[in-house]
Amino acid sequence: NLVKQMGIKETGILVPCSDYHIFKKLNLGRKQAIEMYISIVKLALENGIIPRCHFEDITRADFYGFVVPFANELMKLSRQTKMPIKIRACDTLGLGVSYPGAALPRCVQGIIYGLRHYAEVPSEWLEWHGHNDFYKVVTNSTTAWLYGASAVNTSLLGIGERTGNCPLEAMVIEYTQLRGTTKNMKLEVITKIANYFEREIKYQIPSRTPFVGDAFNKTRAGIHADGILKDEEIYNIFDTERILNKPVVVTVGSHSGLA
Numbered sequence: 001n002l003v004k005q006m007g008i009k010e011t012g013i014l015v016p017c018s019d020y021h022i023f024k025k026l027n028l029g030r031k032q033a034i035e036m037y038i039s040i041v042k043l044a045l046e047n048g049i050i051p052r053c054h055f056e057d058i059t060r061a062d063f064y065g066f067v068v069p070f071a072n073e074l075m076k077l078s079r080q081t082k083m084p085i086k087i088r089a090c091d092t093l094g095l096g097v098s099y100p101g102a103a104l105p106r107c108v109q110g111i112i113y114g115l116r117h118y119a120e121v122p123s124e125w126l127e128w129h130g131h132n133d134f135y136k137v138v139t140n141s142t143t144a145w146l147y148g149a150s151a152v153n154t155s156l157l158g159i160g161e162r163t164g165n166c167p168l169e170a171m172v173i174e175y176t177q178l179r180g181t182t183k184n185m186k187l188e189v190i191t192k193i194a195n196y197f198e199r200e201i202k203y204q205i206p207s208r209t210p211f212v213g214d215a216f217n218k219t220r221a222g223i224h225a226d227g228i229l230k231d232e233e234i235y236n237i238f239d240t241e242r243i244l245n246k247p248v249v250v251t252v253g254s255h256s257g258l259a
Helices: 019-025 030-046 063-081 108-117 137-146 168-179 189-200 222-230 240-244
Strands: 010-014 050-055 086-091 126-130
Touching: 010 030, 019 030, 030 050, 030 063, 050 063, 063 108, 086 108, 108 126, 108 137, 126 137, 137 168, 168 189
Parallel strands: 010 050, 050 086, 086 126
Antiparallel strands: none
């Protein structure tokens, strides 16, 4: 009722999927968990609120024994009520991998494919939520996109629990590479955001962070410096000054060596 009174049209509902969460955190069995989740989803639908079900810890869940049957129940409920029920596939501990032939539940493409084809979740209702515990958050998010998730969750500068979530700026650049265009996009805003965080919030961005770190397009190696001075395209990843308003920089330090 509170959500409805606030005029919120869509709300997230946590629905942990792994046995770790179901048995150890919620002290329930699988059947009890699904019944409880469904009852909460029904309550949202009855109040005209679109539920977004957060399939927590999906990369440690029994995919065909729990995830798919539960998703099928949600899609059945969606058809009955003629309201969308969105699914957020949460790689809570960053365990997802995108290697070809990887087994479920860790296989990102297998998760997205399975939800699309065995639970018939429309792409527009499906999103990926990743963590960066194993340095795979960008690759996994991109893989989820490519296999049918319409959205990936991100945060500015990747700020999030433990090692962080997927950086918004990383996925913006990834999107431009996938689509081959920056039409209607102002990528220099990425630099403005980073500057704002450092100046106003006093947030310290690690210097080697791609696209936003102070050193991301600074060249120190002598051979690289020589190339940059001859033609910037030799060692700059792209026209960082035009695209991000960050000119390439050559610095000399104790590790520079000779060209």
